[in-house]
Amino acid sequence: PILPTASHPSRPVQSTGPPSRRLLDLEGLLRGLRGTAGIERDCEGEPRTRRRKQDTMDLDAATTHMEKDQEGEDASSDSILDYIATLEIKTTLYEDVFTAVSVFRSLPPLAQNVVMRMLWLPNGVKSDIIKAWFKPQLQTQTQQKVGNLSNRHLPNPHPHTMHRLERLNLLSYDDDNDTYNVEPKFRASLRKYILNDSPITQASHDKNPPDNKTIASHARKSWEKLLRFLIDNDEEDEMDTDTKGSRDEGLEKVLLFSGLIEKFEERTRITPKGFSFLFLPHRKQVWTFLLGYVKYISKLQGNKRVAEQDTLRMLFKLSHLSLGEGYPTKQLSDAERRVLMTLRPFGFVYQEKDSSSRYYPTALATSLASMEDTLRDTLGQTHGRIVVETTFRIVAYTVSEIQIKLLSKFVRMDYRLPNVVIGMLTKESVTKALRSGITASGILTYLEQYAHPSMKRNSRKGIALPKPVHDRIRGWQADRERLVTHPAVFLKDFTSVNEYEEVLERARELGGLLLENENRRWLFVTTDCMKKLKFSSR
Numbered sequence: 001p002i003l004p005t006a007s008h009p010s011r012p013v014q015s016t017g018p019p020s021r022r023l024l025d026l027e028g029l030l031r032g033l034r035g036t037a038g039i040e041r042d043c044e045g046e047p048r049t050r051r052r053k054q055d056t057m058d059l060d061a062a063t064t065h066m067e068k069d070q071e072g073e074d075a076s077s078d079s080i081l082d083y084i085a086t087l088e089i090k091t092t093l094y095e096d097v098f099t100a101v102s103v104f105r106s107l108p109p110l111a112q113n114v115v116m117r118m119l120w121l122p123n124g125v126k127s128d129i130i131k132a133w134f135k136p137q138l139q140t141q142t143q144q145k146v147g148n149l150s151n152r153h154l155p156n157p158h159p160h161t162m163h164r165l166e167r168l169n170l171l172s173y174d175d176d177n178d179t180y181n182v183e184p185k186f187r188a189s190l191r192k193y194i195l196n197d198s199p200i201t202q203a204s205h206d207k208n209p210p211d212n213k214t215i216a217s218h219a220r221k222s223w224e225k226l227l228r229f230l231i232d233n234d235e236e237d238e239m240d241t242d243t244k245g246s247r248d249e250g251l252e253k254v255l256l257f258s259g260l261i262e263k264f265e266e267r268t269r270i271t272p273k274g275f276s277f278l279f280l281p282h283r284k285q286v287w288t289f290l291l292g293y294v295k296y297i298s299k300l301q302g303n304k305r306v307a308e309q310d311t312l313r314m315l316f317k318l319s320h321l322s323l324g325e326g327y328p329t330k331q332l333s334d335a336e337r338r339v340l341m342t343l344r345p346f347g348f349v350y351q352e353k354d355s356s357s358r359y360y361p362t363a364l365a366t367s368l369a370s371m372e373d374t375l376r377d378t379l380g381q382t383h384g385r386i387v388v389e390t391t392f393r394i395v396a397y398t399v400s401e402i403q404i405k406l407l408s409k410f411v412r413m414d415y416r417l418p419n420v421v422i423g424m425l426t427k428e429s430v431t432k433a434l435r436s437g438i439t440a441s442g443i444l445t446y447l448e449q450y451a452h453p454s455m456k457r458n459s460r461k462g463i464a465l466p467k468p469v470h471d472r473i474r475g476w477q478a479d480r481e482r483l484v485t486h487p488a489v490f491l492k493d494f495t496s497v498n499e500y501e502e503v504l505e506r507a508r509e510l511g512g513l514l515l516e517n518e519n520r521r522w523l524f525v526t527t528d529c530m531k532k533l534k535f536s537s538r
Helices: 019-034 048-071 080-085 097-106 109-118 127-133 137-149 157-167 184-194 212-232 241-245 249-258 272-278 282-301 304-319 334-346 363-369 401-408 427-436 440-449 453-457 467-480 497-510 527-532
Strands: 002-004 012-014 171-174 179-182 261-264 267-270 358-361 385-388 393-397 412-416 421-424 488-491 513-517 522-526
Touching: 080 097, 080 282, 097 184, 097 304, 109 127, 109 157, 109 171, 109 179, 127 157, 127 179, 157 171, 179 184, 212 249, 212 272, 212 334, 212 363, 212 401, 249 261, 249 267, 249 282, 249 334, 272 427, 272 440, 282 304, 282 334, 282 363, 304 334, 304 363, 385 453, 393 401, 401 412, 401 421, 427 440, 427 467, 440 467, 488 527, 497 513, 497 522, 497 527, 522 527
Parallel strands: none
Antiparallel strands: 002 012, 171 179, 261 267, 385 393, 393 421, 412 421, 488 522, 513 522
């Protein structure tokens, strides 16, 4: 087959040699589609251990997704794939090349490999053949690599991978022939991209283009405005005077649709989900906000299906444009222009004025196509670096007011110098953060994200934080989860045994029985169950 190389996706190269060597071009193509150096090209003289390492990483990635799905986290997450899977228009979306490629890049590595193996096959592939692609010995290699860290049996990634592809309508199953096929529209769009047959948005020359600093400053200020809005909505903090006088109604409505803030009496306040949002990696933050934005635009325009389709297509299109390049607005459709105008205040595009004939994608837009979870600041080094000591002391070299406010959510602040803040991780400060909705994973991810380079150089097994700090924060969260409370209703003083047994049986049928005491004729039921119980009150 003729497949493009990773470094030059549009340049065809003739694959020669035995079948095993032809697969190397497929891996190069995968690397090009992913947009990153995900799989290094195998060549003469390369150690075979590198291939095994990548296979192990692929299995680890699929296993991680599988574990999250089993715990119920994946189904409720703000992943763009989870959102697209719920749409009725997903097959229509796949007609757009940029959307198809973006969805492909967001897939786990094993799912990408399954799609690429089937993309050029004219007929379907038997389910038994696909199952044979998931080699069980890879699980043994992974378990040996993990060693004593995880001795449990690793689940087979095959069912989870196929379920994810079917849920996204990327694969369809034929019951009669027991075969799987790639969705035709998705296949056509992905083939166009690979063969360089897709429409290209051409940048135009601007006599007085804005410099990269101006574009980056617009994105950074817009995103910091969003973060500051959330932080200032903390009911325990007093809102800044400037913020009170300049509330952005559009931003507030998007955050309400995202579930990051909620109406409380005559004002808004941050929700537990909003607290967790502040400590997410940058790419997850952006997509969480954008999904709320899509819901807001859908309701604003009335026609939900058309609005969702136009908005998502424009977002995916922006993610494939070049940072700092100017693109003419006349190449956009009327729907895309409307989306562009609503995205500008949030920092995803830059325009000098409303009537500008060009728009410039910012780092917020171009980072959407990245495969990395962006444990770094896409908008520049606006946040400082943090040193976490084994004594639980935090030393943050920063002048960012936002970062200092975020640290104060889970750190007891002791000293503040012109460019350094010093504090302590205490049980009280971390527990206060956990009560507000911040998770231990969020705290650890944030500290890892901005860990000082010296900590990363001395890290073991990819973890920069000291092990005692890591384990203690997890332990403090586990202490809070030992006891779980449920709203309940206490029922007593039944007139007869028959009445008690009748209510008891009905509560069991409704699944709302929490506790019973037959000797004293006491029942504890959930509030929802109580609303459904019907008996005369005395």
